[in-house]
Amino acid sequence: MATLLEFKNVSKIYKRGKTETTALDNLSLTLKDDESTILTVAGESGSGKTTLAMLLLGFIEPTIGQIYYKGKDISLLSGSERMTFRKEVQAVFQDPFAVFNPFYTVEHLLEVPIKRFKLAKSRTEIRDRMAEALTAVGLQPDEIFGRFPHQLSGGQRQRINIARALVLRPKVLVADEPVSMVDASLRANILETLRTLQRNYGVSIVYITHDLTTAFHIANSIMVLYRGSVMEAGGVEQVIKYPQHPYTQLLVDSIPWPDLSRRWGQTDLEPSEDTVIGKGCKFYSRCPKAMEVCKTKPPLYQLEPYQTASCFLFKEKPQLEAESLSKALPV
Numbered sequence: 001m002a003t004l005l006e007f008k009n010v011s012k013i014y015k016r017g018k019t020e021t022t023a024l025d026n027l028s029l030t031l032k033d034d035e036s037t038i039l040t041v042a043g044e045s046g047s048g049k050t051t052l053a054m055l056l057l058g059f060i061e062p063t064i065g066q067i068y069y070k071g072k073d074i075s076l077l078s079g080s081e082r083m084t085f086r087k088e089v090q091a092v093f094q095d096p097f098a099v100f101n102p103f104y105t106v107e108h109l110l111e112v113p114i115k116r117f118k119l120a121k122s123r124t125e126i127r128d129r130m131a132e133a134l135t136a137v138g139l140q141p142d143e144i145f146g147r148f149p150h151q152l153s154g155g156q157r158q159r160i161n162i163a164r165a166l167v168l169r170p171k172v173l174v175a176d177e178p179v180s181m182v183d184a185s186l187r188a189n190i191l192e193t194l195r196t197l198q199r200n201y202g203v204s205i206v207y208i209t210h211d212l213t214t215a216f217h218i219a220n221s222i223m224v225l226y227r228g229s230v231m232e233a234g235g236v237e238q239v240i241k242y243p244q245h246p247y248t249q250l251l252v253d254s255i256p257w258p259d260l261s262r263r264w265g266q267t268d269l270e271p272s273e274d275t276v277i278g279k280g281c282k283f284y285s286r287c288p289k290a291m292e293v294c295k296t297k298p299p300l301y302q303l304e305p306y307q308t309a310s311c312f313l314f315k316e317k318p319q320l321e322a323e324s325l326s327k328a329l330p331v
């Protein structure tokens with residue numbers, strides 16, 4: 001099966017003076033060319049999820065490891081290959097207001113990328129392409145063309161942002177907290193738009209969020225990051241309904257499920273004073289189940305066909321090589 005995007009043992013380390021911070025630690029991951037999927041990358045702030053987004057988009061380079069697009073190291077792409085990569089790997093960011101210049105209409109915003117990548121030969125072709133993208137995100141082209149940003153709601157702006165990526169017919173969409181600044185009433189609508197893009201247009205979506213509830217509703221698979229390392233990964237239903245890693249259990253426990261027997265945010269996880277960050281399990285200082293062995297680094301253990309966790313609580317289970325993480329992620 002052809003590989004579209006591949007991370008091979010990727011680490012990103014930031015240095016400030018003598019201090020080093022590992023924002024992403026030895027991640028291997030594959031997105032396939034012929035099977036689109038929605039992969040959620042979840043974690044709190046500082047988990048490395050935004051670093052991962054920047055690496056996926058080619059905005060920053062790994063400190064260790066390689067990132068391949070269609071089999072080629074993205075740091076070695078030729079000019080035309082880089083243009084293809086830029087066109088086919090698109091982003092939708094958190095702030096639906098950031099890309100709008102108040103003096104330009106929606107039409108202008110959408111036609112800029114089409115012209116930049118020379119994707120249409122005539123005015124009619126440009127307009128058709130824009131109309132197709134707007135329709136795909138659930139907007140009426142005739143109502144939207146000619147409007148200025150202040151005439152649009154936050155939800156409409158975010159859908160236009162998605163349409164702006166879609167005019168390029170991308171293969172991968174990196175959606176970094178795309179609904180966190182949108183009214184709660186419009187979130188489901190935008191998430192459904194993303195799901196439609198994956199199903200109908202074959203776009204793989206890397207959905208980056210701290211919100212497991214939205215992840216549960218749209219993703220096929222999930223990867224939970226903590227301080228740059230994968231804590232647990234697998235099918236979204238398996239991981240969220242039956243979390244096994246103490247950190248995922250903490251995250252899931254903070255979801256306000258409609259269950260009267262459960263107190264919101266109820267958790268018995270308390271931070272401990274000891275910390276072995278960098279040497280052992282990164283969750284050690286917060287983990288109530290920490291053991292002596294946790295002062296060494298836990299490998300990934302395969303718990304179910306589509307569930308793996310980096311935790312010594314499962315040391316009786318077979319190990320999964322870090323390079324094989326994608327085998328635990330259903331599409």
Ligand code: SF4
Nearest residue numbers: 281284287294311312
């Ligand atoms: Fe807790 Fe140890 Fe598992 Fe880390 S490896 S999550 S410290 S039990």
